[in-house]
Amino acid sequence: VEASIPEPQREAWKRNQITSFTDKDGFEKEVVRHVETTLARSMFNCDEIAAYSATSLAFRDRLITHWNRTQQRQTYRDTKRVYYLSLEFLMGRALDNAMLNVGLKNVAQDGLAELGFRIEDVVKQEHDAALGNGGLGRLAACFLDSLATLNFPAWGYGLRYRYGIFKQEIIDGYQVEVPDYWLDFNPWEFPRHDVTVDIQFFGQVNKKTVDGKTVSVWEAGEIVQAVAYDVPIPGYDTPTTNNLRLWSSKASGGEFDFQKFNSGDYESSVADQQRAETISAVLYPNDNLERGKELRLKQQYFWVAASLYDIVRRFKKSRRSWNEFPDQVAIQLNDTHPTLAIVELQRILVDIEGLEWDNAWEIVTSTFGYTNHTVLPEALEKWPVGLVQHLLPRHLQIIYDINLFFLQSVEKAIPDDRDMLRRVSIIEESQPKMVRMAFLAIVGSHKVNGVAELHSDLIKTTIFKDFVEIYGPDKFTNVTNGITPRRWLHQANPRLSELIASKCGGNDFLKDLTLLNQLEKHVQDKQFRKEWAEIKYANKVRLAKHIKDTTGVVVNPASLFDVQVKRIHEYKRQQLNIFGVIHRYLSLKAMTPDQRKKQLPRVSIFGGKAAPGYWMAKQIIHLINSVGAVVNKDEDIGDLLKVIFLEDYNVSKAEIICPASDISEHISTAGTEASGTSNMKFVLNGGLIIGTCDGANIEITREIGESNIFLFGNLSEDVEDLRHAHTYGSHTIDSDLDKVFNEIEKGTFGTPHDFSAMIAAVRQHGDYYLVSDDFHSYIETHQLVDEAYRNQDEWIAKCITSVSRMGFFTSDRCINEYAEEIWNVEPLAVDRH
Ligand code: CR1
DSSP states (O other): OOOSOOHHHHHHHHHTOOOOOOSHHHHHHHHHHIIIIISOOOTTSOOHHHHHHHHHHHHHHHHHHHHHHHHHHHHHHOOOEEEEEOSOEEEEOSHHHHHHHTTOHHHHHHHHHHTTOOHHHHHTTSOOEEEOOSHHHHHHHHHHHHHHHTTOOEEEEEEOOSBOSOEEEEETTEEEEEOOBOOSSOTTOEEEEEEEEEEEESOEEEEEEETTEEEEEEEOSEEEEEEEEEEEEEOTTSSOEEEEEEEEEEEOSSOOOOOOOOSSHHHHHHHSSOGGGOTTTBOOOOSSOOOOOHHHHHHHHHHHHHHHHHHHHHHHHTTOOGGGHHHHEEEEEESSTTTHHHHHHHHIIIIISOOOHHHHHHHHHHHEEEEOOOOOGGGSOEEEHHHHHHHOHHHHHHHHHHHHHHHHHHHHHSTTOHHHHHHHOSEEOSSSOEEEHHHHHHHTOSEEEESSHHHHHHHHHTTTHHHHHHHOGGGEEEOOOOBOHIIIIIITOHHHHHHHHHHTTSGGGGTOGGGGGGGGGGTTOHHHHHHHHHHHHHHHHHHHHHHHHHHOOOOOTTSEEEEEESOOOGGGTHHHHHHHHHHHHHHHHTSOHHHHHTSOOEEEEEEOOOOTTOHHHHHHHHHHHHHHHHHTTOTTTGGGEEEEEESSOOHHHHHHHGGGOSEEEEOOOTTOOSOOSHHHHHHHTTOEEEEOSOTTHHHHHHHHOGGGSEEOSOOHHHHHHHHHHHHHSOOOOOHHHHHHHHHHHHTTTSOGGGGHHHHHHHHTSOOTTOHHHHHHHHHHHHHHHHHHHHOHHHHHHHHHHHHHTOGGGBHHHHHHHHIIIIIOOOOOOOOOO
């Protein structure tokens, strides 16, 4: 049935077009209307949650109008669209961002004040949308912000998990995971019960003859329904409002025997509840680690198949020929998680649309781009052939065919190299046989990119070396990550944003971050520096209050705040940091009271989640808390050293933490952190960093200057030799680190046995992450940090200079690079008002 209104009746619709509020009075009217009608409450029972709900609904109404028009415009113009497929979107809160992006936060602030509320308290009522683990998911969220801001016709596709990343509680110094049920009231999503796709699993493949041609028909063993939920993504200072479509799973006609979710307490405690809806129930809580669970593969196919069905349906509306598909559609694979999309599109084209294999494959490979986010072997996805065969029998056949044709082409180009064929085969001939998803993604895409220069070089010389030989170097490219300055400066640090605007000719820098370079000519301006320092101090006071409220520990905001917040992982080396803290503590203890008086007070702040099954990461959290428990009550030490572990690090906490750091730590073993993005957030907020020559740290150094960053440690090209030497040569531990270990073993920080594995990893098991090799340089560099901080005037100058040179790290620059080099798409011009 045609759902559109016929031409003669459209006049009435146009006459009655919705108008959005533009001023305080209009806003207040909308809030009151929503409190009284939508929420069925009144001024006699309107609490902060009701005020949050009504404010969100008022802004949501505004967004919907722009959102509808954006979609209509994009459909009408029918230009090429970008589809960003990501299993993770770490969005954080939406209201504050929506208010700032549509430019009406001041209106809301005044309106709410008149109605009896403080906007900060209202904003805080919102639950973070935490559908991601760490950098990979947050990058996807920053990209959506930039795509909308730059007016690209773009959709995000993901899963609507009922449970996002778990909430972390610290109990007796240990991490405890609590399910994150976040959907109680979510005004930012729109269920589209009319947009559904039936997704099939299991079953078998039958051959049939149609018009003399043999076709494969996949008979399903199970069908699950995908229901679309849409989330509006407002651009900054533009009417463009893009769509993020998240799929939710639902039983489709009858009960199905879902596989039991049987992997450890946390997962089963949240996922066992509703059998039919298990597929989209829970986000897998691993960062940089793949565990090969069947349900995870089901999630991947469910989401990929629903998204492709949607994309193909939209393409078909324009009645173009299939060969035009890559001119209309660019699909970016955020890591290998959506790699099955390559196989699924080939299946649609060959089995359902009847295209010839080669023609279909040409369309497929022109459509996809693949972003690699890690070289860590434990994070590279591989699926057992048997599992794929069972769950997706037709897809396995197609994968085998893709591999066959690929290996034939390799054989032809590089004859007589059997080992090459074994190395690059999409099927690993192991026991059991495995499908190598990264290889499938490379073969099925026209471009492969890494996320920082070093990382993009490393993938070409290590894990994907053979593919550079096969395809030539042009298939591989780099797009260094970036962050959105709207959330990570304007929203998180409004006072700094305002001060910057006053020196950079207004807010334009938020859309063209290179305009920050105008700050540099004010570095010597005393008044400016003073205001800068005052803002940093105020941000530290705000964090100190958060620390007091959540941990009970009082910290002095005049101390140097030293921050490391990110997922807990051995490669990120929080253990190096805490060993360094212990070293500092021992040095302070060894001093006379007079010597101590000359020391610089420090607060070491940690935060981050450990994957529930990552035992060593949990031990690291425990050590940090145990050290804090001893140090924080040591009267000899007082304010000279405090050690804080902030519970439940997430996007909204990052917005408080990033603006409050003096120095932040990005200290991964060289060659292991693909990019890092919090390094960019901290520098953009006027903090300096201590870091290794790894990931984007290297490019940050190039941009802001070597004198504005504290680099230390071994270089990535030396890592392999060092590891080799640890294992096969004699391995002596740094003597200062040895003292730290001895102190832990004396029981100073609680039962030594609790930490013996962490120590053994360095002393006995080859120190894979080079903690001992880098320890001396790390300690020395921290001494340089102390010295530099004593000269506050110069310190502030370094901070301002650094910020002025951070223009490169906006995600707007990334998106423009992807658009130009990978997607070949252009923005859609918009009527401004
Ligand atoms: C990397 O570890 C990078 C983000 C975003 C992570 C981190 O250094 O900043 O991706 N990789 O590109 C990842 O999650 C599965 O791989």
